[in-house]
Amino acid sequence: MLGIVRRKVCAKGLPVTVPGETLRFFRPVVHALRNYSSAAKELTVREALNSALDEEMSADPKVFLMGEEVGEYQGAYKISKGLLDKYGPDRVLDTPITEAGFTGIGVGAAYYGLKPVVEFMTFNFSMQAIDHIINSAAKSNYMSAGQINVPIVFRGPNGAAAGVGAQHSQCYAAWYASCPGLKVLSPYSSEDARGLLKAAIRDPDPVVFLENELLYGESFPVSAEALDSSFCLPIGKAKIEREGKDVTITAFSKMVGHALKAADILAKDGISAEVINLRSIRPLDRATINASVRKTNRLVTVEEGFPQHGVGAEICTSVVEESFGYLDAPVERIAGADVPMPYAANLERMAVPQVEDIVRAAKRACYRSVPLAAAA
Amino acid sequence: MSSSAAATFSSLNAIPPPPSSFSSPANDKLFSSSFPAASPFLGSSHKPRSCVLSAPSPGRRSHAPVVAATAPNAIKEKLAQSPASSSNLLITKEEGLVLYEDMVLGRSFEDMCAQMYYRGKMFGFVHLYNGQEAVSTGFIKLLKQEDTVVSTYRDHVHALSKGVPAREVMSELFGKTTGCCRGQGGSMHMFSKEHNLIGGFAFIGEGIPVATGAAFTSKYKREVLKQADCDHVTVAFFGDGTCNNGQFFECLNMAALWKLPIIFVVENNLWAIGMSHLRATSDPEIWKKGPAFGMPGFHIDGMDVLKVREVAKEAIGRARRGEGPTLVECETYRFRGHSLADPDELRDPAEKARYAARDPVTALKKYMIENKLATEAELKVIDKRIDEVVEDSVEFADESPVPARSQLLENVFADPKGFGIGPDGKYRCEDPKFTEGTAQV
Numbered sequence: 001m002l003g004i005v006r007r008k009v010c011a012k013g014l015p016v017t018v019p020g021e022t023l024r025f026f027r028p029v030v031h032a033l034r035n036y037s038s039a040a041k042e043l044t045v046r047e048a049l050n051s052a053l054d055e056e057m058s059a060d061p062k063v064f065l066m067g068e069e070v071g072e073y074q075g076a077y078k079i080s081k082g083l084l085d086k087y088g089p090d091r092v093l094d095t096p097i098t099e100a101g102f103t104g105i106g107v108g109a110a111y112y113g114l115k116p117v118v119e120f121m122t123f124n125f126s127m128q129a130i131d132h133i134i135n136s137a138a139k140s141n142y143m144s145a146g147q148i149n150v151p152i153v154f155r156g157p158n159g160a161a162a163g164v165g166a167q168h169s170q171c172y173a174a175w176y177a178s179c180p181g182l183k184v185l186s187p188y189s190s191e192d193a194r195g196l197l198k199a200a201i202r203d204p205d206p207v208v209f210l211e212n213e214l215l216y217g218e219s220f221p222v223s224a225e226a227l228d229s230s231f232c233l234p235i236g237k238a239k240i241e242r243e244g245k246d247v248t249i250t251a252f253s254k255m256v257g258h259a260l261k262a263a264d265i266l267a268k269d270g271i272s273a274e275v276i277n278l279r280s281i282r283p284l285d286r287a288t289i290n291a292s293v294r295k296t297n298r299l300v301t302v303e304e305g306f307p308q309h310g311v312g313a314e315i316c317t318s319v320v321e322e323s324f325g326y327l328d329a330p331v332e333r334i335a336g337a338d339v340p341m342p343y344a345a346n347l348e349r350m351a352v353p354q355v356e357d358i359v360r361a362a363k364r365a366c367y368r369s370v371p372l373a374a375a376a
Numbered sequence: 377m378s379s380s381a382a383a384t385f386s387s388l389n390a391i392p393p394p395p396s397s398f399s400s401p402a403n404d405k406l407f408s409s410s411f412p413a414a415s416p417f418l419g420s421s422h423k424p425r426s427c428v429l430s431a432p433s434p435g436r437r438s439h440a441p442v443v444a445a446t447a448p449n450a451i452k453e454k455l456a457q458s459p460a461s462s463s464n465l466l467i468t469k470e471e472g473l474v475l476y477e478d479m480v481l482g483r484s485f486e487d488m489c490a491q492m493y494y495r496g497k498m499f500g501f502v503h504l505y506n507g508q509e510a511v512s513t514g515f516i517k518l519l520k521q522e523d524t525v526v527s528t529y530r531d532h533v534h535a536l537s538k539g540v541p542a543r544e545v546m547s548e549l550f551g552k553t554t555g556c557c558r559g560q561g562g563s564m565h566m567f568s569k570e571h572n573l574i575g576g577f578a579f580i581g582e583g584i585p586v587a588t589g590a591a592f593t594s595k596y597k598r599e600v601l602k603q604a605d606c607d608h609v610t611v612a613f614f615g616d617g618t619c620n621n622g623q624f625f626e627c628l629n630m631a632a633l634w635k636l637p638i639i640f641v642v643e644n645n646l647w648a649i650g651m652s653h654l655r656a657t658s659d660p661e662i663w664k665k666g667p668a669f670g671m672p673g674f675h676i677d678g679m680d681v682l683k684v685r686e687v688a689k690e691a692i693g694r695a696r697r698g699e700g701p702t703l704v705e706c707e708t709y710r711f712r713g714h715s716l717a718d719p720d721e722l723r724d725p726a727e728k729a730r731y732a733a734r735d736p737v738t739a740l741k742k743y744m745i746e747n748k749l750a751t752e753a754e755l756k757v758i759d760k761r762i763d764e765v766v767e768d769s770v771e772f773a774d775e776s777p778v779p780a781r782s783q784l785l786e787n788v789f790a791d792p793k794g795f796g797i798g799p800d801g802k803y804r805c806e807d808p809k810f811t812e813g814t815a816q817v
Contacts, residue, residue, distance in 0.1 A: 101585050
């Protein structure tokens with residue numbers, strides 16, 4: 001099997017690689033000898049995550065899952081359904097409600113080579129454990145000069161759900177992505193979910209894996225190679241979900257769906273939008289984003305989180321720094337409203353980016369250079 | 377008196393879970409007489425106090441009947457006779473010399489750190505361990521190399537006791553590339569994978585869950601990965617201030633719940649920077665918090681390395697046999713301020729003098745000479761040798777180079793592809809110029 005070969009990177013120096021060879025490890029495995037029908041199977045994100053966890057746990061006995069309600073309750077959002085029966089209570093641990101405590105326990109176990117997957121019921125609760133995520137996980141490899149790496153995954157739903165109020169709706173992508181030593185991933189489709197979670201579990205560094213509760217039930221077609229148990233997606237590579245030539249729209253997680261719908265609407269108005277699914281917030285795939293902007297000359301970033309110091313701010317700055325000469329219009333940034341999430345349904349709708357907002361911003365980016373008088 | 381107590385010790389090896397009765401008002405009355413508000417916490421009691429899970433009969437302090445694990449009766453009697461000596465020797469000559477050497481190393485090293493700090497060779501936050509050596513030596517010298525130690529920012533001596541060479545610790549403090557963490561950790565973040573010292577944490581309470589995780593791994597390896605001989609234990613050191621922190625209680629709960637092989641060692645030096653333990657804690661008797669979570673709690677005199685060692689043997693043995701965690705409160709004292717930047721104005725000089733008279737290093741020296749375990753000359757030889765080791769470590773650190781510029785970006789990730797993809801589409805870390813300019817990252 002062209003499995004994923006883990007290369008031990010020498011801690012005291014940088015690896016010498018043969019150009020092009022390293023990327024082969026992470027490309028989805030293609031079995032030339034087998035024939036798969038091209039009729040795609042549909043998988044919900046929930047099933048994708050469950051199967052990824054199942055396969056990784058079965059492949060490596062050092063992988064274990066812990067969190068609140070992951071065992072007997074089958075997972076607060078049923079992501080870990082069936083895992084307790086299959087792997088037993090030694091590997092699927094129901095913890096008491098002590099995020100700081102059990103996250104620290106996960107980090108300590110990771111110091112010693114186990115591979116914990118720590119589930120937060122939502123990432124809002126990770127704030128109780130953030131000291132361990134940042135200080136004892138992210139910084140340890142550096143502080144110990146490479147002696148102690150932390151192969152841990154922190155996962156759970158992130159961002160707004162529906163009507164859950166301010167304390168359950170924050171998006172933490174920007175917070176975690178600003179910290180060196182962490183890798184931050186945010187899948188959109190089932191293929192993303194499967195491939196990125198497998199990559200995260202196999203990764204020797206701490207990974208923050210931001211899912212989205214509203215996406216759990218959504219179904220996506222998955223290719224046959226995505227269903228293979230050695231399927232893995234590279235960390236740090238964005239995906240161009242839809243090619244276009246007029247404006248680049250970047251998004252992650254649920255907003256990718258909105259961006260794709262916006263792209264359909266824009267296409268009817270003659271604007272061909274290129275939608276980039278970031279997949280990886282840290283490291284950010286600046287190369288892909290900049291290449292795309294150099295092609296389209298316009299940028300709209302979309303995210304669900306708070307606007308100030310958000311992911312969009314970083315992307316805009318990256319583009320301004322590296323591709324300023326290519327921009328034909330000011331960069332557009334769409335984010336959630338700069339308020340704690342309200343409860344009332346209509347206010348909540350206003351606080352989260354909608355498809356119309358993306359369409360409006362893309363049109364602004366496309367017509368900005370035309371003086372108003374001529375447009376009238 | 378002893379016989380009735382002895383009867384309850386017959387089941388010492390198979391320790392039953394503690395009964396649900398906790399400290400009762402009678403208990404409080406018993407101890408309230410020993411700490412009037414203004415005087416030092418629990419005084420200089422030379423008798424080890426162990427967890428009393430049922431109401432003791434009044435008037436019997438150190439021989440109160442106990443139910444769950446306590447210091448074995450024989451040891452209690454030995455230690456009860458007089459402060460630092462007993463008729464049955466607790467250590468052999470070799471053991472004594474090892475303990476003495478370790479404590480002298482800790483003391484001399486910390487004194488040298490102070491000198492170096494004031495000369496500007498060491499910088500930032502430096503927290504010295506003077507006075508607490510008995511706790512570090514008493515516990516760590518009973519551990520194997522594979523056992524884990526987790527510490528706080530006051531970690532130099534834990535590192536030395538665990539076996540990290542003095543040269544590496546001193547270099548680390550000077551910020552040189554030959555340090556145990558290549559100068560990237562510093563005083564508060566000593567890590568050594570080889571010696572299983574996994575920190576060095578600046579946040580109080582942060583090390584406790586990590587230590588619990590290390591203990592968890594030991595159990596996981598034995599039960600899930602089927603490494604039947606894995607009986608590694610973990611010792612977590614932390615202070616009195618930490619015992620008011622939520623993570624401490626969370627871990628007491630989980631360690632007892634999952635019966636993890638861990639020993640929680642409280643180095644109660646009565647002061648958290650300038651905050652007296654008595655001002656910060658509703659119930660200052662930390663050892664009592666162990667039974668509240670279902671594990672035995674010990675309270676011992678942390679200025680006496682022999683007493684620490686005896687209880688440590690007990691607790692480590694328990695953990696190795698798979699019987700679960702133990703909480704050990706060591707009453708100790710730090711002779712210097714919280715850190716080298718602390719003017720240490722709030723502590724009563726009389727209190728300091730009282731504890732200085734109980735210096736653990738001189739106490740052990742006295743014990744060994746009085747019990748004919750070693751002569752003064754032999755101990756002086758050790759003193760001299762340690763002086764040379766410490767001076768050599770300073771020379772080594774002085775002569776070592778500072779980290780190269782390229783070291784800045786190293787070891788952020790075990791997999792440096794975590795730095796992402798560069799503009800040319802290749803992984804950033806593969807660019808030969810990667811570490812030369814930091815602007816690209």
